[in-house]
Amino acid sequence: MTATLFRNGLVFDGHVDEAVPGLEVLVVDGRIEAVEQAPIKEANAQVIDLGGRTLLPGLIDAHVHVFAISLAASKNETVPLTQMTARAVPRIKAMLDRGFTTVRDTGGGDVGIRDAVAQGFIPGPRLFVGGPGISQTGGHGDHRRRTDDRYDIDRNANAFMFVHRIADGVEQMRRVARDELRKGADHIKVMACGGVGSPSDPLETIQFTRDEIAAAVQEARRHGKYVCAHTYTSEAVRHSVEAGVRTVEHANFIDHETAKLVASLDAFVVPTLVCYEVTAEHGVKLGLSPVVMDKLAMVNKAGIAMLDICAGAGTRMGFGTDLMGEMEYAQSYEFTIRGRAQNPADILRSATTVNAEIIQQTGKLGVIRPGALADVIVCEGNPLKDITLLSKPEETLRLIMQGGRLHRNDLGFAA
Ligand SMILES: [Zn+2]
Numbered sequence: 001m002t003a004t005l006f007r008n009g010l011v012f013d014g015h016v017d018e019a020v021p022g023l024e025v026l027v028v029d030g031r032i033e034a035v036e037q038a039p040i041k042e043a044n045a046q047v048i049d050l051g052g053r054t055l056l057p058g059l060i061d062a063h064v065h066v067f068a069i070s071l072a073a074s075k076n077e078t079v080p081l082t083q084m085t086a087r088a089v090p091r092i093k094a095m096l097d098r099g100f101t102t103v104r105d106t107g108g109g110d111v112g113i114r115d116a117v118a119q120g121f122i123p124g125p126r127l128f129v130g131g132p133g134i135s136q137t138g139g140h141g142d143h144r145r146r147t148d149d150r151y152d153i154d155r156n157a158n159a160f161m162f163v164h165r166i167a168d169g170v171e172q173m174r175r176v177a178r179d180e181l182r183k184g185a186d187h188i189k190v191m192a193c194g195g196v197g198s199p200s201d202p203l204e205t206i207q208f209t210r211d212e213i214a215a216a217v218q219e220a221r222r223h224g225k226y227v228c229a230h231t232y233t234s235e236a237v238r239h240s241v242e243a244g245v246r247t248v249e250h251a252n253f254i255d256h257e258t259a260k261l262v263a264s265l266d267a268f269v270v271p272t273l274v275c276y277e278v279t280a281e282h283g284v285k286l287g288l289s290p291v292v293m294d295k296l297a298m299v300n301k302a303g304i305a306m307l308d309i310c311a312g313a314g315t316r317m318g319f320g321t322d323l324m325g326e327m328e329y330a331q332s333y334e335f336t337i338r339g340r341a342q343n344p345a346d347i348l349r350s351a352t353t354v355n356a357e358i359i360q361q362t363g364k365l366g367v368i369r370p371g372a373l374a375d376v377i378v379c380e381g382n383p384l385k386d387i388t389l390l391s392k393p394e395e396t397l398r399l400i401m402q403g404g405r406l407h408r409n410d411l412g413f414a415a
Helices: 081-097 111-118 170-182 210-222 234-241 256-264 273-282 290-302 305-313 325-330 333-339 344-358 387-391
Strands: 003-007 023-028 031-037 046-049 054-057 059-064 100-105 126-128 133-135 164-166 188-191 227-233 247-253 268-270 376-379 397-402 405-409
Touching (some): 054 344, 081 100, 100 344, 100 397, 170 210, 210 234, 247 290, 256 268, 256 305, 268 344, 273 290, 273 325, 333 344, 333 387
Parallel strands (some): 059 100, 100 126, 133 164, 133 188, 247 268
Antiparallel strands (some): 003 023, 023 031, 054 376
């Protein structure tokens, strides 16, 4: 048996509004065994004195792309999967260093890299993956140049390689969804709306028919899984959730009525605000075309208004970042951006318990309660008073534990 006992700190368990003083947390063999007031007695436990710092559930990012090693899609096109994997290794380790003990990949990440992390071959967050995002021809996942007439549904050779896959029509959608589920996908990603990084689809275009999306939803549900959809406009959000999509990503232009519809259907919105702000800053330098920069400016401007709209409609919001390539360093800045419109407890619930529900891990991840996996972080100060503390993880995170294993421990053990 290996046991670790945390004492003398504040505890945010993923649910409550405040970090609670006086709680002790016992971890045994990778799971949280007890969370109690008053001293917990466990003779064999190594004790970690939190010194008044805050213990939180390991953070969850519900929208990343582990294989998007370059911002410009054209640069990813010629990279073989083996090299892509090698280059993803430091990328995902950096996510874990920022306190993200779990991430959901919404396009590209495959079961190979997921399982390599799970089996301990490479350090990184627990991964939940969907394989390539599914796009219609000319949709957000179709990065072919206008002059490129090659078309291959199985490999979609020149379109962002394995990060996207093209399907047209109900039968192809069904087949592609079935194929990704066969390979072990945790969810299915569909592109239901125009996107920023793709050259031939204005932002307001609706992609796929209702029946195409519903086919993916039906196949995912048969496996106990769900579909997430790339969307910006209210029309695209409605189009998606009415077809059974469970999480709508981005949704920058969502209106109140649509946000209420999402809430009434028990679906989630996953905002990814940092990617627009940071990419707008660096895009030209990194080779984004004027078409892409114009689209970026539009979604960035819609900005944080969507947070108020969703909160006002009672829509549950996850926490995502969607940072490509060189932008990935800014992952933790999403906390600061969300803090412009939301209180710290709501933001933290998004990044813990709500995201855990999104990835179908309620009670197992994103929570400090008995029975949960022991993914915890320790932060200097109290992020429930100042959420921006989590935007400086290299300065503020003192301990990162994943499944009971210490990835980082600056606090040492009490004698
Ligand atoms: Zn994305």
